[in-house]
Amino acid sequence: MPRLHNLDIDLLRAFVSVAELGSFTRAADALLRRQSTLSLQIKRLEQGLGRRLLERSARRVVLTVEGEALLGQARRMLELNDRLVASLNEPALAGRVRLGTPEDFATTHLPGVLARFGQAHPAVQLEVTCDLTLTLMHRFRAGDFDLVLVKREPERSDRGVLVWREPLVWVAARQLAPVAGGALPLVLSPPPCVYRKRAVDALTRAHRPWRIAYSCASLAGQHAAVRAGLGVTVLPKDMVPPGLVAAERRSGLPDLHDTEIALLARRGLSEPARRLHDHIVHSLEDVGAV
Numbered sequence: 001m002p003r004l005h006n007l008d009i010d011l012l013r014a015f016v017s018v019a020e021l022g023s024f025t026r027a028a029d030a031l032l033r034r035q036s037t038l039s040l041q042i043k044r045l046e047q048g049l050g051r052r053l054l055e056r057s058a059r060r061v062v063l064t065v066e067g068e069a070l071l072g073q074a075r076r077m078l079e080l081n082d083r084l085v086a087s088l089n090e091p092a093l094a095g096r097v098r099l100g101t102p103e104d105f106a107t108t109h110l111p112g113v114l115a116r117f118g119q120a121h122p123a124v125q126l127e128v129t130c131d132l133t134l135t136l137m138h139r140f141r142a143g144d145f146d147l148v149l150v151k152r153e154p155e156r157s158d159r160g161v162l163v164w165r166e167p168l169v170w171v172a173a174r175q176l177a178p179v180a181g182g183a184l185p186l187v188l189s190p191p192p193c194v195y196r197k198r199a200v201d202a203l204t205r206a207h208r209p210w211r212i213a214y215s216c217a218s219l220a221g222q223h224a225a226v227r228a229g230l231g232v233t234v235l236p237k238d239m240v241p242p243g244l245v246a247a248e249r250r251s252g253l254p255d256l257h258d259t260e261i262a263l264l265a266r267r268g269l270s271e272p273a274r275r276l277h278d279h280i281v282h283s284l285e286d287v288g289a290v
Contacts, residue, residue, distance in 0.1 A: 009081050012074045014041040015053060019071050020161045020281075022060045079282050094123035095272040100140060100148040103130040103219045105261055108239050109164065110149075113283040117276055124272045132217065134192030140264060146273040147280075151194040152262045160262030163284045168198060168256035169246040172232045184253075185213035185231030187222050195234045198256055206254040 017027035018038065028035040046053050053067035063071065101110060106128065114126060131139070133151040140148040150160065184203065188196040203210045213231035216222050226233050227243055236259050240246055247253055265277050 007077070008045070009078065011041050011045040011048075013078055014038050015045055015067075016071065016074050016078060018042060018054060018061055019063055019067065022062075024056075024061065075282055079278060082278070092123050093121045093272050093275060095270055096125040096127060097147065097270070097273045097276050098127045098129070098145045099276070100129045100131060100136040100145040100150075102133055102136070102149065102151055102261075104235065104239050105149060105164070106130045107219065109284065113280055116283065117279045121272065121275065124276075126276075132189060132192060133194050140266070143266070146266055146269060147277055148264045149261055149280075150264060152260050153194070154258065154260055160264040161281060162260055163263050163281055164261035165258050167237045168195065168234055168259045169237050169240065170199075170232050170251065170253045170256070171226060171235045171240055171244050171246055173227050173229050173244060183209040183211040186210055187214040187216070187225045187231040187233040188212065189217050189222070190215045195259075198259075199234045202254040202256055208252075208254065 014027070014031065014033075017031055018024055021027045021030060024035050024038055024042075028038045031038065042054060049066075049070075051066040051070075052064050053070060055062050055064055099114075114128065118124070118126060129136075129139075129145070136145070136148050136150055139145060140150075149163070152160070186199060188199060191197075200210065214222070214225040216225065222233055223241055223244065225231065232247070232253075234256060235246075237246060263277065263280055265273070269277065
């Protein structure tokens with residue numbers, strides 16, 4: 001097959017869908033195509049570029065080095081194509097989009113992303129709800145949201161499109177001295193909470209005694225309790241607020257590894273919801289989150 005001189009948008013869309021969803025089956029469902037058709041499109045793209053872009057394993061599809069390099073550029077080409085087509089053929093975007101998100105993410109990285117979307121589409125009504133991840137997931141399954149951002153464990157990579165990744169850290173009012181014996185006082189959200197589970201599991205594996213000193217679903221309440229010296233909490237590294245500090249490795253506390261934020265979308269998205277989905281993915285990619 002001769003090398004491509006002009007990229008086919010449909011082939012790029014097929015590639016991006018498989019890469020983001022990690023599965024030919026899920027991508028075919030999302031694009032309303034047969035799996036065989038999707039496989040043929042990926043094959044045509046790989047042959048035309050002369051590059052292997054995807055590798056199939058027993059459980060999922062993974063990107064090759066060449067596929068990783070192409071993914072970001074392909075997303076930007078699709079976004080430009082979709083914006084151009086929309087501006088020429090569609091009326092002003094209007095409607096309602098219901099978005100669920102964890103509170104800490106909503107108060108740090110999300111406001112600018114949503115503000116830019118609102119400026120571009122003033123007729124779209126955004127309804128944003130903040131809650132714990134497991135509560136958000138329950139309400140998402142019940143049909144309360146069009147889109148939901150959720151915290152996930154790295155091994156749950158089949159859940160949504162990864163949009164953010166960063167290390168979790170222990171956080172206190174001031175730099176912790178090396179921790180000796182005694183139960184570590186914790187300031188955490190009540191269950192269900194991904195960060196609470198991560199903290200408790202890490203301490204239990206390290207045989208480090210702990211106790212819940214302050215349990216509060218409000219992020220502001222947790223921060224206030226930590227500032228008052230009631231205990232330590234767990235936060236993503238870039239979400240540590242002024243007045244609080246991340247504990248150093250020599251503090252004696254176990255490693256918490258990375259946290260991930262994934263974006264989930266219900267089936268049959270409206271056009272405004274689909275646009276917001278793509279906007280969130282591309283906006284967070286642009287700031288180097290993933």
